[in-house]
Structure formats: structure tokens, C-alpha cells
Amino acid sequence: MHNETITHTLQGVREARDTLAAAHFPLETGGAGAARDLARKTVTQLDDYIIPKLSSLDAPLTVVVGGSTGAGKSTLVNTLIGEPVTRSGAIRPTTRQPVLLHRPEDAGAFTPERILPNLVRVPVEPGAALPGANPHNGQDELVMVPVPGLPAGVALVDAPDFDSVSDENRRLAKQLLAAADLWLFVTTANRYADAVPWEILREAAKRDITIAVVLNRVPEGSEDEIEADLTRMLAEAGITAALMMSVTEQDRDDQGLLPAVALTPLTFWLRSLGADADARSAIARRTLEGAVRGVAGQTHQLADAQREQEDAERALRQNLNDAYAHAFENVKESTKDGQMLRGEVLTRWQDFVGTGEFFRSVESTVGKIRDRISGFLRGTPPTKVVEVEQALEVGLHSVIMEEAAAAAETVQRRWLEDRAGRALLAGEDLGGQDKNFPEEIAESIRAWQQDVMDIISQEGADKRQKARFMSLGVNVTAVILMIAVFSMTGGLTGIEVGIAGGSGVVGQKLLEAIFGEDAVRRMANRARETLEARVKELLDRHAQRFEDRLNSLEMGPDHQALEDVAVTLTSAGETMMAGEQNQDG
Structure with a gap:
């Protein structure tokens, strides 16, 4: 390229x-x-x-020497370079440092910036003994050993065993093999069919990595038979070995090295590769x-x-949104279907305006006797107005509280039914009520009542209109407008229509006499919109505990x-x- x-x-x-x-x-x-x-x-x-x-x-080829425990990797590497540089022996430490052998002039090709950046380099002077591994430092190390006698263009890595008893060693062996240009797979006549190496070899086949195979400790006379069987197994795994050679059982010298002639095919192959x-x-x-x-x-x-x-995040969020959307719709319906004008609110409203018969008697002539009604309402004790306001507040508070609690319980239940949701909840019960939420509802309802007064003041800016509603009082006018909001689309039945509904209609007509029909409709719609906005804000705050869990997820790309x-x-x-x-x- x-x-x-x-x-x-x-x-x-x-x-x-x-x-x-x-x-x-x-x-x-x-x-x-x-x-x-x-x-x-x-x-x-x-x-x-x-x-x-x-x-x-x-850069020089990185040849990783890997195999099973006791296959003779270190002995093979030491014999290749003609001196006992890497550790060998039947007993190996549980924490082990891989050793990278390189020509002195190639040292720059194997710095952390060039390969295996997360392995701490441990340099060794030529001829010096290898340092002992520190099992407590928590770092993976790579011992760097300069060897002038290595073939040019080639470096050898003596890796931990594929099947080491140490999880860390096995992980490190796989990491080193993944960083290899070429694998030198060392096995024995007794262990070449072991399962663990073949799992790794099949991974190698997927990467098209070049593999050379050394069959060690082969009984004299069995070389051809064993090599043929191993070649067949490699072919079935999709691997054609670049080199296949056998090393028969042989005595080692006093340095633990095999006779150099035993590795002649491998030595020649590596040197040829280094020269090409x-x-x-x-x-x-x-x-x-x-x-x-x-x-x-x-x-x-x-x-x-x-x-x-x-998909999982979307499902959890949908559970959350659906539950609180359902709660919001239920609160809206509760303010439209007449529920708010039943019970205590109905009683306090009757106390405030008098009997339903009175309002029905003036309904047809409400425009003519506006002053009479105004005088009647002005004579109503102020506490009656407050009682209606409080009854409305209690009714709204109860509905919002119940729906928020039901929504939280629904989300909690649905998340617990989902594996991802359970983990996200982390054992916490987010379905319970926040101790501050009841007061937040009360404050929001009082704020809405103030909203209604502001709407009246804004709509009644005309001097004549202002004089009319001021003759009733802002609080009284606000109560009548709130009742109108809950009765204009009400679903009361039976005697409740005659009492609450009828009274609400007369109150509505009184407002129309003061402000005009279009203005009253506009005022009622604005009052309902502000109420719904405040309810939505309350439910959103209540849902935030779940929302925060979802928003805390680092989903990544x-x-x-x-x-x-x-x-x-x-x-x-x-x-x-x-x-x-x-x-x-």
C-alpha cells in the first residue's frame, strides 16, 4: 500500500x-x-x-511461541538462541512474565507505542538473569531481552501456557497470541489433540494467521504417523501449517538445551523468513x-x-411514559366527569351559593338581577369562599396523589418483571411516595388558584367589567370560574345535575353577564390549560426518580x-x- x-x-x-x-x-x-x-x-x-x-x-515479525503446559516451549526457545534465556521447567510460578526476545537494533519496534501498549516493559541487559515476577503489583509485564543471535527481522515471544491453572496467565496468553504476526504452536505427541489449544487454533484460522507447528517429544519412528494425524486435524480446522516438524525424545545438556541439530528445520525456516x-x-x-x-x-x-x-431502554422508558401518561389522563378525566363537584366540594358549594332552587329561580333573568345576585354573594361570609377553595384543593390533591402513586407502583412492577429493569432498580423501591410530594401538590394547586385570579384580572381589564367582578370580589369570581371549569364538561347525573350542575350553569351565566360568553369560554379554557400544565409538571417531577435512572445510563454509540x-x-x-x-x- x-x-x-x-x-x-x-x-x-x-x-x-x-x-x-x-x-x-x-x-x-x-x-x-x-x-x-x-x-x-x-x-x-x-x-x-x-x-x-x-x-x-x-517492523520485525512477532512470532509468539504458545502451547500447553509442559510442551517444552521455553526449552525450544532457549535452544533456538543457543542459551538459557527464558524460564523452563515442570514447576512454573502462578504469576508469570512473558519474555520478548529481539535483536538489539530492533528494540524501538517493540516499545509500548508500537505494540502491546498495556504491558509494562521490563528491560534486561544482555546476559543478565531474568527478574522475578511481582505477583502483587497488579500489572501485566513484558520482559524485553536483546539477543544478537536472533535472525534479522524476527522477534520471539515466550507466552504463558494456553491451559495454565492461572486465569490471568490464560488471558495474557490469548492477548499475546492476538498480537502475533505468526504463531509457533508447540505441542507433544501425547497432547496435540487436547481441546484447549484447538479452541485457540480455530480462532487463528478465522484470522488467516500463519501457523508453524513443532511436535515435541515424539517417540522415535512415530513421526510420520503423528504428523499425518495432526495435519489432518489442522486441515479440518481450516489450517495449513507453514511448517510442520517433529522433535523426538532427546536428552538435554547441562544448560537444559536440546541438541541444536534437533531444531535445524525450524532454525533454517526462521532464518530464511528473516532474510526474505x-x-x-x-x-x-x-x-x-x-x-x-x-x-x-x-x-x-x-x-x-x-x-x-x-430496545431494552426504549421498553423501560415506554413503561414509564405509559404509566404516567395514564395517570395524567385519569386526572384530566377526573376534572371533567364531575368527580370534583361531588362530596365535600358539592356540600361547600351549596353552602356558598345557597340552595339550587334559588339559582334556578333566577336563571332565566340572571342578566336583569345581576345586582341582586352580587348583593347576595357579597353577603356570603368570606369563610364560605375559603371552604370551597379548600374543598377543591383537597379533592384535586387526592386525585393527583392517588394517580401518581398508582403510576409509580406500575412502573416499579413492570421494571421488576424485566431483567434490565431489575438491575436498574438495584434493589431500591422507587414506587413509594416522596415525603415532599404532598406539599408540592398543595403548592401547585394554590398556584393554580392564583392563576385563575390572574386570568380574571387580565380578562377583566375593561373598567366596566372590572367594576362588575370587583363588586363580587376576585376570590368569589375565581371560585365561580373554577366551578365552571369542572362543570362545563361535567358528567353529573341525577339530582347532582340539579344541584351542582345547575348551580354551576347559573354561575357560568353570571360570569357571562359580566365578561361575555366568548370571554368566559376563553377564561375557562385557559384555566383548564394551566391546571393541566401544572398537573403534568407535578407528574413529571414524580416520574423523575425513574427518569434519572434511565438518563444515568451511558449508552455509548x-x-x-x-x-x-x-x-x-x-x-x-x-x-x-x-x-x-x-x-x-
Whole structure:
């Protein structure tokens, strides 16, 4: 690939990496745990190998030596370089440092900025003993050992065992293998069919990584038979080994090394590879393209997991919105169907205006005897007005309180029925009432009563109208308007129509005589709108406890953003593949 193409591809991959790093999957959906692990794995693959390799395609090949416990990896590495540099032996520490062997002049190719950025480098002078691992520092380390005798263009990493008893060792082994240009798989005649290595080998096949295989401790005379069986198994897994060689059972020297001749095919192959820049480049590009393709596929999976998150969040929010929307509609209906003019409100209203018979007797001539009614109402004790206001407040308060409580209980129940909702509640009961909410309702109702007075004052700005409603008193006029709000669309039946409904109609007509029919309708509509706005505000505040839980979720990029990342990575892989083909051509 040309430098300009590499730069453009690298920029796109880095942006894709940042998007993937922002993916969180906070809701406990069925696939959330696996998605979080996959996202970490994907970002690690980009950080440890793909981005560094794209930045330096001409860097030495990183050959990771991996295998099962006791397969003889360290002995093989030490024999290759002709000295006991890496640790070997049947007993291995539970916390182990991988060792990277490189030529001294290649040290700059293996800094944290170039590969495996999260592993702390532990430099070792040539010929010096390896440092002991500190099991308490909580950091992954990579011991850097310069070895002048290594083939040019090649570095070896002695990785922890695939099947180590330590979870951390197994994790680190997989991380190192994911950062390899080439795998040197070391196994034995007795263990080459073990399940654990084959899980990792199948992952390697998906990445098109080049694999060389060393069969160690093969009984003399059984080499062909065992190699044939292993070759068959590799083929079934979609792998064609770049090198297959057997090492028979042999004695080691006093340094624990095998005879150098035992590894002649491997030594020759590595040296030939180191001397052939085009061959190294082809291996690196093929492995890199396979890694990018694999990450693109993983990103499609992450997009599906994110869609699941979005669906879960949407369902929880819908539960919340539906419950409180239902509560709001119920409160609205309660102020329209006559409920507010029953019981205590009806009693106090009757006490305020007198009997229904009186209002019916003046209904037909209300315009002519406005002054008579005004005089009657002016004679009503002020406490009667207050009692009607208080009765309305108590009735409204009760309705709002009950509906808010029912909504909260509904949301709590529905969230508990959902896995993601249960985790979001975290054992807390958000369905109970806030101790301050009753007072908030009372304050809001009093504020609405003031709203009604303000509407009257604004509508009655004309001097004649002002004189008329002031003759009644603002409070009295406000009470009549509030009753009109609750009775104009009321659903009272039977005797209640004759008492509350009839009285409300007369009160409404009295307001019409003062302000005019259109103005009264306009005033009633404004009063209802302000009431509904205040009720909506109250219910929204009550729902906020649930809303806050949802809003606290760090959802990260949406599924479409992740799909776009997958497309970007797929394109990057295709670009690399085209570059490899052009180079081959």
C-alpha cells in the first residue's frame, strides 16, 4: 500500500477504535455481559496489534511461541538462541512474565507505542538473569531481552501456557497470541489433540494467521504417523501449517538445551523468513487483514448487542411514559366527569351559593338581577369562599396523589418483571411516595388558584367589567370560574345535575353577564390549560426518580454507529488485501 493509503486507512481504524471504546452496554440484557467482554477484546486487539502494525508494516515479525503446559516451549526457545534465556521447567510460578526476545537494533519496534501498549516493559541487559515476577503489583509485564543471535527481522515471544491453572496467565496468553504476526504452536505427541489449544487454533484460522507447528517429544519412528494425524486435524480446522516438524525424545545438556541439530528445520525456516523481506511482509499483511476482518465481524455482533440495549431502554422508558401518561389522563378525566363537584366540594358549594332552587329561580333573568345576585354573594361570609377553595384543593390533591402513586407502583412492577429493569432498580423501591410530594401538590394547586385570579384580572381589564367582578370580589369570581371549569364538561347525573350542575350553569351565566360568553369560554379554557400544565409538571417531577435512572445510563454509540464502524473496518481490510495482491503482482 502507498503511504497515503496507509495513512488514510490508519486514521479510519483509529476513529473506529475510539467509537468501539465508547461502547458500554450498561443495561443487563441477555447479551450484555458477552458484549462487554467482546468490546474489551476488540479494543485490545486494535490497540495491541492492528493499529501498531498498520503504523509500522515493515517492523520485525512477532512470532509468539504458545502451547500447553509442559510442551517444552521455553526449552525450544532457549535452544533456538543457543542459551538459557527464558524460564523452563515442570514447576512454573502462578504469576508469570512473558519474555520478548529481539535483536538489539530492533528494540524501538517493540516499545509500548508500537505494540502491546498495556504491558509494562521490563528491560534486561544482555546476559543478565531474568527478574522475578511481582505477583502483587497488579500489572501485566513484558520482559524485553536483546539477543544478537536472533535472525534479522524476527522477534520471539515466550507466552504463558494456553491451559495454565492461572486465569490471568490464560488471558495474557490469548492477548499475546492476538498480537502475533505468526504463531509457533508447540505441542507433544501425547497432547496435540487436547481441546484447549484447538479452541485457540480455530480462532487463528478465522484470522488467516500463519501457523508453524513443532511436535515435541515424539517417540522415535512415530513421526510420520503423528504428523499425518495432526495435519489432518489442522486441515479440518481450516489450517495449513507453514511448517510442520517433529522433535523426538532427546536428552538435554547441562544448560537444559536440546541438541541444536534437533531444531535445524525450524532454525533454517526462521532464518530464511528473516532474510526474505517480501515473505515477511506477505505474512504480516495477511495476518493484519485477517485480524481486521475478525474485528469487523465482532463489531457487527456488538452492533446487534447495542440494538438489544436500545430496545431494552426504549421498553423501560415506554413503561414509564405509559404509566404516567395514564395517570395524567385519569386526572384530566377526573376534572371533567364531575368527580370534583361531588362530596365535600358539592356540600361547600351549596353552602356558598345557597340552595339550587334559588339559582334556578333566577336563571332565566340572571342578566336583569345581576345586582341582586352580587348583593347576595357579597353577603356570603368570606369563610364560605375559603371552604370551597379548600374543598377543591383537597379533592384535586387526592386525585393527583392517588394517580401518581398508582403510576409509580406500575412502573416499579413492570421494571421488576424485566431483567434490565431489575438491575436498574438495584434493589431500591422507587414506587413509594416522596415525603415532599404532598406539599408540592398543595403548592401547585394554590398556584393554580392564583392563576385563575390572574386570568380574571387580565380578562377583566375593561373598567366596566372590572367594576362588575370587583363588586363580587376576585376570590368569589375565581371560585365561580373554577366551578365552571369542572362543570362545563361535567358528567353529573341525577339530582347532582340539579344541584351542582345547575348551580354551576347559573354561575357560568353570571360570569357571562359580566365578561361575555366568548370571554368566559376563553377564561375557562385557559384555566383548564394551566391546571393541566401544572398537573403534568407535578407528574413529571414524580416520574423523575425513574427518569434519572434511565438518563444515568451511558449508552455509548448507537447500533448504527457501530455498524458504520464495521463497514469502515471491512473497507480497511479490503484495502490491505488489495495492497497485498498488488505487491504479489
